[in-house]
Structures are given as structure tokens and as C-alpha cells.
Amino acid sequence: SQTIHQWPATLVQPVGSPLSLECTVEGTSNPNLYWYRQAAGRGLQLLFYSVGIGQISSEVPQNLSASRPQDRQFILSSKKLLLSDSGFYLCAWSVGTSFNNEQFFGPGTRLTVL
Amino acid sequence: AQTVTQSQPEMSVQEAETVTLSCTYDTSESNYYLFWYKQPPSRQMILVIRQEAYKQQNATENRFSVNFQKAAKSFSLKISDSQLGDTAMYFCAFMKIFQGAQKLVFGQGTRLTINP
Numbered sequence: 004s005q006t007i008h009q010w011p012a013t014l015v016q017p018v019g020s021p022l023s024l025e026c027t028v029e030g031t032s033n034p035n036l037y038w039y040r041q042a043a044g045r046g047l048q049l050l051f052y053s054v055g056i057g058q059i060s061s062e063v064p065q066n067l068s069a070s071r072p073q074d075r076q077f078i079l080s081s082k083k084l085l086l087s088d089s090g091f092y093l094c095a096w097s098v099g100t101s102f103n104n105e106q107f108f109g110p111g112t113r114l115t116v117l
Numbered sequence: 118a119q120t121v122t123q124s125q126p127e128m129s130v131q132e133a134e135t136v137t138l139s140c141t142y143d144t145s146e147s148n149y150y151l152f153w154y155k156q157p158p159s160r161q162m163i164l165v166i167r168q169e170a171y172k173q174q175n176a177t178e179n180r181f182s183v184n185f186q187k188a189a190k191s192f193s194l195k196i197s198d199s200q201l202g203d204t205a206m207y208f209c210a211f212m213k214i215f216q217g218a219q220k221l222v223f224g225q226g227t228r229l230t231i232n233p
Contacts, residue, residue, distance in 0.1 A: 035218045046121075046208055046223035047162075054217040062220075091160060097219050104219055108162035 005030035009094050009109040016116055022067075022081040024112050026094030029075065034096040036077040037106065038069055041091040053077060089116045119144045119211050123224035130199055131232050137184075138194045138227045140209030150212040151185070151192045152221070157205040165207070168192065196229075204231045 006029045016022060028034050035054050039047040049062045051069035059069050066085050070078045077094060094109040120143045130136045142151070153165040168176045168185050175183050180200075184193045196203055209224040 037218075037221075044226075046123075046225045047221070048223070049220060052218045052220065060216065060218070093162065095162075101214075101219075105164055105167070106219060106221060111160050113160075 005096075005107065007094060007096055007107060007109040009092075009112050011112060012110065013113045014115070016084050016114065018086055018116055019083050022079070022084050022088070022114070024079040024092055024094075024114070026077040026079075026109055027075055028077075028096045031075070031096070031098060033074060034098050036071060037095040037097075038077065038079050039093040039095065039108075041093060041111075043090070047093060051079070084116045086116050089114055119146075119213060119222045121209055121211050121222050121224035123207075123209055123227050125227045126225070127228045127230070129230040129232060132199060132201060134199055135195060135197050136199055136229065138196075138207050138209075138229065140192045140194070140224055142190050142192065142209070142211050144190070144211060144213075146213060151183075152210040152212060153181070153183070153192075153194045154208045154210060154223075155203075155205045156208065156226075157202075162208075166194065199231045201231050201233060203229065205229060 008027050037052045038050045041047045053059050053071045067081050092112045095106045097104045097106045122141045149170045151168045155163045155165050166176050166178045166181050168183050175185050180197045182195045206226045206228050208226045210221045213220050
């Protein structure tokens, strides 16, 4: 069966520090991968998505970047965190290009920037 | 651009009652999917139900059903015989296919509380 992992689960970082959040998927090949951010009391906003190794598409201009060094690994990074980067970050995966293909979400990372 | 609006920030009902959560969306696309996701206190996103725009029949999953009004761009979720475990944030979402990926656009969410 397929599983998705995210770590760390929680993170507290000072403003100006770097960030690296990792997401890995098991049990599937060539998934589409997604990073979402959920601000407090808000819905999810798509940040990045990837349809293959090294292929990254950004949805919104921001202080963050994403990379996909391996087929089932997706990394969210920042060189210098801002207060506004605080939030709950969710990774998700799907396969294929059909509307009927469900996105499966990871457990999330809660990031607090102080 | 597609937008999804959930006009009810919070709702509260008694256990065993029926509750309806509202969602409207805006799109110019002809084929798409709509989803309802549940996010309990654990923060795990769980798919509740999905609806294809080309299907006129409303989707049903056990106690969960939708009222899909395509012309009105409305997609409400009805929960029958509500249970304490239904307490969660509920998000309506619109899916579009773009450059080989399924992209979800979420509403702001409705916080639903089921009271004993």
C-alpha cells in the first residue's frame, strides 16, 4: 500500500534561518507531488507541484523553493525564513492525469517562525 | 482564475441531526471535479466525497451526500445522522488539470462541531 511521510512534524525556527522540509512517498512510482500551505484558520494554498524528477512548477511567488531530487522525494526549502512563512505545510501525491485521481495528503509539518 | 467560496466559517449541530455545508465556485471550464475534504483535529486531510461535473446524479457516500447545481455553481455537502466523529474542518475544493498535474483550489473551510 502507498504511504506518505513528512518530517519534521513540528519546527520552530528564527527569522532569517534556512528551512528544509522533506516529503517521501512509498508504494508508487512516478507520482505527481504537491506542496500546500495552510495559514491559521484558512484553506490550503498550492505552492508547488512536480510531475517528474527535476520538474518543479511554482504557483505563487514567495520566499520558498522546491526540489525533487528523486522520484518519490519532494523537498521544500528557504534560504531565509520570514515571519509570514509560518503555517502548516502539507505534502500530497497523486498518479496519472485524470480528474478521478485522488490526491493523498501527508500528516503535515507545523512551522513556526519567531 | 478559479475560486471556491465557503460562506459559513462555523457551524454547530446536535448529534444525530442533519447539517448542510455550503460551497460555491467560479470557473469557465466545462469539465472538472469537485471535492469535499475533512480535516479533523489531527490535521490529516481525508477525502469525503467527489463529484464529476458531467454527472448530473449527485454523489453519495453513506451518510454524506452532495447537492450539485452546475448552473448555479453550487456544491453543498449534507451530513445525515451526524456523529461526534464528524467534528472537523470541512473544505470544498475544485480540481483542474494543468500541465499533467491535478491542481486543487480550496475554499476557506467550515468548522463543524457536533455536540453530544
